[in-house]
Amino acid sequence: LAVSATQQTSTCTGVVVDDLGETVIGASVIIKGTSNGTVTDLDGKFSLSGVKNGDIIVISYIGYDSQEIKYDGQPLQVKLNESKQTLAEVVVTGYGGQQKRGTLTTAIAKMDNRVLETAAVSNAGSALQGSVTGLRVTQTTGQPGSEPTITLRGGASINGESDGALIVVDGIIRESLGDINPADIESIQVLKDAASTAIYGARGANGVILITTKKGAKTESVNISYSNNFSWQNVAKDMRMGDVDAMEYTVNAFERVGSTYVGALNWYVTRESWEKAKAWKEQYGNTIGADDPMTYGRDWEFDAATNRKYGYRTYDPYDYMIREWAPSQTHNLSLNGKSGKTSYNIGLGYLNQNGMMKPAKKDDFTRYNASIRLSTELNKYVTVRGGLLYSKRDKRYPYVTNATTADPWLYLYRWGPTMPIGYDDQGVALRGPASESSQANTANILNNYTNINIGATINITKDWTVDADYTYANEGETTTRPGTRYSAGNTWAVPTKRLDEAGKQVYVNAAGQLVDASTPGALAAYEFANIEYTGKGSNPDHIYRKEYGTKRSTLNAFTTYNLSLNDIHSFKFMGGINRVTFDETMSSALRTQLIDINNPQFSLANGAMTTDGGNWWEAQLGYFGRVNY
Numbered sequence: 001l002a003v004s005a006t007q008q009t010s011t012c013t014g015v016v017v018d019d020l021g022e023t024v025i026g027a028s029v030i031i032k033g034t035s036n037g038t039v040t041d042l043d044g045k046f047s048l049s050g051v052k053n054g055d056i057i058v059i060s061y062i063g064y065d066s067q068e069i070k071y072d073g074q075p076l077q078v079k080l081n082e083s084k085q086t087l088a089e090v091v092v093t094g095y096g097g098q099q100k101r102g103t104l105t106t107a108i109a110k111m112d113n114r115v116l117e118t119a120a121v122s123n124a125g126s127a128l129q130g131s132v133t134g135l136r137v138t139q140t141t142g143q144p145g146s147e148p149t150i151t152l153r154g155g156a157s158i159n160g161e162s163d164g165a166l167i168v169v170d171g172i173i174r175e176s177l178g179d180i181n182p183a184d185i186e187s188i189q190v191l192k193d194a195a196s197t198a199i200y201g202a203r204g205a206n207g208v209i210l211i212t213t214k215k216g217a218k219t220e221s222v223n224i225s226y227s228n229n230f231s232w233q234n235v236a237k238d239m240r241m242g243d244v245d246a247m248e249y250t251v252n253a254f255e256r257v258g259s260t261y262v263g264a265l266n267w268y269v270t271r272e273s274w275e276k277a278k279a280w281k282e283q284y285g286n287t288i289g290a291d292d293p294m295t296y297g298r299d300w301e302f303d304a305a306t307n308r309k310y311g312y313r314t315y316d317p318y319d320y321m322i323r324e325w326a327p328s329q330t331h332n333l334s335l336n337g338k339s340g341k342t343s344y345n346i347g348l349g350y351l352n353q354n355g356m357m358k359p360a361k362k363d364d365f366t367r368y369n370a371s372i373r374l375s376t377e378l379n380k381y382v383t384v385r386g387g388l389l390y391s392k393r394d395k396r397y398p399y400v401t402n403a404t405t406a407d408p409w410l411y412l413y414r415w416g417p418t419m420p421i422g423y424d425d426q427g428v429a430l431r432g433p434a435s436e437s438s439q440a441n442t443a444n445i446l447n448n449y450t451n452i453n454i455g456a457t458i459n460i461t462k463d464w465t466v467d468a469d470y471t472y473a474n475e476g477e478t479t480t481r482p483g484t485r486y487s488a489g490n491t492w493a494v495p496t497k498r499l500d501e502a503g504k505q506v507y508v509n510a511a512g513q514l515v516d517a518s519t520p521g522a523l524a525a526y527e528f529a530n531i532e533y534t535g536k537g538s539n540p541d542h543i544y545r546k547e548y549g550t551k552r553s554t555l556n557a558f559t560t561y562n563l564s565l566n567d568i569h570s571f572k573f574m575g576g577i578n579r580v581t582f583d584e585t586m587s588s589a590l591r592t593q594l595i596d597i598n599n600p601q602f603s604l605a606n607g608a609m610t611t612d613g614g615n616w617w618e619a620q621l622g623y624f625g626r627v628n629y
Contacts, residue, residue: 012051014076015044016059022192024061024080025136026129032056032068042136122328122351122367124177124185124211125150132190135165135207142235144326144353145365145395147178152192152207165190165207166200170387170453171556172471173203173580177211179391179449181349181369183227183332186214199624213389215373216336216343223336232325233356241316241417244281247274250416265492266309267419273310277418280312290319293425295512300420302495302526309495311418320421320434321412323358341377359438360398368392381459385469389451399443399481400436401540408433420491425512428530431488440540441482441600449475463564468557477548482600483540489528498525537592537607543600546588555579558624572628580620587613 016024023044030037031051040046051057051071060066064080121127125148129137138149152165167174174180191200191208200208217223242249251274254262261270280299294300299313328351335346348370355363368391375385400408411433420430429435455469498506507522509515515522534541558576565571593607594600602609 009050009052010073012048012055012057012071012076014046014078016040016046016061016078016080017044018064019079019081024064027059027061027080030058032058121182122330122353122365123147124180124182124188127182128188128190128209135190135192142356143365143395143397144328144355144363145178145367145393147176150177150209152190165209166204167209167211168200169211170213171469172451172453172473172554173552177209179367179369179393179447180211181332181347181351181367181371181391183330183334183349184213184347184369184371185211187212199626201622201624213371213373214334214336214345214347216345216375217338218343219338220340221337222339223334225332225334225336227332229328229330231328233328233353234325235322235356239318239322241314241318241413243314243316243417244274244277246417247277247314250274261308263308264415265419266307266494267415267491268308268310269416269418270310273312273418276310276312277314281314284313288313290316290422293423293427294420294430295425295508296498296525296527297508297510297523298512300418301523304524304526307494311420313420314417315419315421316417317412317421317433321358321408321437323354323356323363326354326356328353343375345371345373347371355397357398357437359434360440360442361438362396362442363398364396366394383457383459385453385455385457387451387453389449389453391447391449393445393447393449395445396442398437398440399483399540400433400440401483408437424489424527426527428489428528430528431486431491431533435488436486439484439486439488441484441597443479443481445477445479447475447477449473463562464559466557466559469555471552471554473550473552473554475550475552479544479546479548481540481544483542483544483594484597484600485532485534485536485541485594487530487532489530490533491528492533493529495526495528498527541594541597542590542592542607543594543602543605544588544590545602546586548586549584551583553579553581570629573625574627575625576623578620578622578624582618584616585614587611 014029016027016029018024023042024040025042025044027040027044027046028037029040029046029048031048032055036048036050038046038048048057053071053073055071057069057071057076058066059069059078059080061080063082065083067078067080069076069078122145125137126139128135128150129139129148136149136151138151139146140149150164167177169180189210189212191204191210198204247269250262250269251271254260254269255271261268263269284298294313296302300309300311302309330352331350333348335344337344349368351365351367351369353365355365357363369389370391371387371389373385373387375383377383419432421432421434423429423435429438451471451473453469453471455467458466460466500506506525507515507517507519508525509519509521509523517524556576556578558574561573563571563573588611589602590610591602591605591607593605595604595606
């Protein structure tokens with residue numbers, strides 16, 4: 001007699017926090033000795049199925065000591081402690097301050113530099129995703145050149161709106177990370193709690209991201225490096241439209257409430273049309289694809305007595321709108337070295353990223369970066385430094401809009417699978433997001449950013465230094481949106497009779513082939529009128545352009561004094577001033593009724609002109625200080 005027993009499995013749940021009690025996002029949770037694992041979510045929580053009592057659960061995260069916990073069937077409360085190696089590293093605390101992590105009493109996280117070196121990211125913000133505990137990095141759009149939203153501790157501002165973390169690059173406040181080449185970054189640190197961000201005042205209420213760019217070499221040398229990356233992007237989740245199986249849900253739904261049909265824009269679904277759609281799928285599903293035209297009789301029919309259209313062919317918007325495996329490439333060249341008492345770093349970068357909107361004329365993002373950093377020690381008392389950073393960003397995309405100003409992706413999935421997409425057997429494009437995206441002219445956002453910096457460090461004594469830096473930053477952005485008027489076979493309206501050269505209605509069989517009217521089963525053929533359905537002067541029959549510019553001047557000056565008493569007590573005193581002036585200008589113009597929709601220009605439009613604009617300025621003067629013991 002053989003007796004066997006199988007131990008039951010269950011689902012292990014829990015939450016992971018760091019030594020300060022903040023949730024850890026993206027921590028690895030795995031059953032030891034297996035490949036069964038998961039990662040923590042945005043709230044630090046996890047759920048791992050297939051766990052038996054007595055299994056060892058391993059929890060790990062970069063920069064923290066791993067933990068191994070024996071599962072006893074109860075939810076886990078896991079606290080990760082920073083590793084000893086991490087505690088020994090030096091972190092930047094703002095305005096020239098540096099401390100060993102082990103002596104810190106505030107919450108400062110430093111991103112592992114290996115992430116920047118190995119991750120194929122086009123934006124420095126994307127590199128932060130999953131790399132710093134408590135930091136939420138959300139990619140809200142898949143458009144090329146898009147920037148993620150970065151928030152810390154919820155990101156609530158004093159006016160109740162969501163607000164992101166303060167971004168400081170080499171001591172200068174920046175509006176975004178989009179114009180920074182990740183290859184130029186030496187380190188990224190995040191100040192997370194009130195104590196660590198206090199030195200930035202109210203501006204640091206939602207956390208501070210400190211970025212230090214690469215400087216010159218520390219030893220006598222000349223180093224030249226080149227790196228590149230070629231990648232292809234694809235959608236992260238299945239976006240396929242429901243097919244004839246999904247139509248069954250529609251039929252069951254309207255029959256449950258006592259109806260015999262459902263529809264919109266005169267396209268209707270009945271039980272009979274669903275049965276014909278299933279038959280179409282069996283007969284043509286493996287032979288007719290997205291590139292084949294829509295044919296009357298085979299793919300759809302029209303009941304002139306009721307003005308109802310019935311579709312039998314199913315369409316998947318994914319096939320018409322999504323470009324799979326969109327290519328992207330980056331190239332970086334740097335020269336880094338030191339000669340005598342002068343160190344330098346020169347960097348050049350190029351990024352080209354293609355979008356995934358298949359019918360668009362242009363859908364891409366290009367960024368050029370150039371930077372130079374110089375530092376020289378004039379004598380033992382004075383060191384001077386300077387730098388220049390330039391970034392050019394060019395984003396091109398189809399200016400797709402319509403009379404209801406709705407996003408094209410909304411209309412893709414608003415209708416059912418029998419709503420036609422593509423073109424008909426006369427070669428006429430069918431009205432919809434795909435045809436509008438192909439007709440749309442290319443919009444453009446061109447951004448130029450220049451940053452010039454000079455500074456000096458004066459060593460008054462070996463324990464007393466003074467630092468001063470001045471930065472001037474200029475940014476200009478031009479947005480151009482050239483509209484058009486859309487033309488297509490109007491599938492939203494009632495079709496018209498298809499006529500031959502003699503003006504007589506054409507007849508087809510069930511396969512869509514031309515037949516004589518006397519042929520058994522012959523169908524009177526219909527087609528959709530090819531019309532310009534955008535009203536004159538209506539959206540998007542216009543040309544729009546906006547010019548936006550900013551100028552920012554920043555002066556940081558601070559002094560630092562180190563005091564040691566009997567080699568036992570060590571103090572570090574720092575006090576300084578921060579002065580920022582910011583000027584902003586904006587002007588925009590829109591003119592309707594384009595004369596030439598293929599070449600939208602203000603001079604080639606005769607409709608109403610609308611203009612807007614303004615000038616704004618602000619200035620900030622702050623004083624700060626810090627004492628370390």
